[in-house]
Amino acid sequence: MDLTISVDGHAVLWPGIVLLGLAVGYLAGMFGVGGGFIVTPLLSAVFGVPLQVAAGTSLAQMVGTALVAFLRHQKVKQGEPRFDLLMLAGSVLGVDAGTRAVGALAAAGSARIAGRSIPWIHIILDPLYIAFLVTAAVMFWWHGEERREPGPLARVRWLAVDLPRVGFRASAPLIAYVGFGLGFLSGLLGVGGGVALLPVLVFGFGFPFRQAAGTGILVVLTTAIVGTIVHALEGNVHLGLAMMLLVGSSISAQLGAVATKKAPIDRLTKVFVVVVGATIVAVGWSCVRQLR
């Protein structure tokens, strides 16, 4: 029995992919995360999937997870929908730009570092993944403090609009630029981008934490759909791989959600930071391996 599937010419061990989906889903169920920030770097660093395919495939499986999160948030009315709609304008352009950027990096060839030929896509994206993962770990370690007043970005008054659920006004073009940045990260790295959006909302705009956590889901869903289409047209989506991840993760997410009830939140946070740390080590090790 052949335990490998061919992904862009690379033999990938499919039981490992199913295990990755199960593990990420469990984590997603415990913490309410999408998991793209772990899936994409691990697909590349551990399974050898080309980064552009890992990003496209991760976005495709995110269509399923983000749709569920969007439907759930519609019920609990968490987040600021007006902010979401304003971000949409920028995020659609951003995800297209990010996808084109990753395509350009994949086609850019390699640079010689310490006598070794290292692809440009790894030189640029691996440090970005590490920065993203460190931000994720920090955001989970800190997750209770809230601001009581509008942040510095909310003081920009250019074409300001009311944000009724958070109780202040913010500049509509600035929000669209935030959406562009989020979309760009999604297209480039194959991540939902909530971990990048959260500090901008909480520290930049002064959103209360729960409203910040619920904001951006519509944007994540839209960017996942647009990003998947653009990546698929570039040949960067492996639907079979995406479905293996999605099937495993959507089932184990239910077990993770049950586990949340049984374990204290402090211990869960430590587990999360350990998993993110292990992912950072895997990406770092992959960088070192290329230099050896």
Next chain:
Amino acid sequence: MSIILYAAACVVVPALWGLAMYKVFGRVQRQRKGPPPIDYMI
């Protein structure tokens, strides 16, 4: 043409699976006690 159909499938198939899971596990979610978990979607 086939690449366009493939791109559409890459969106529709995961979305349908997500929708199915939402329906199937919706009852389990509703039975959970306490406040809904914070959803970071990262």
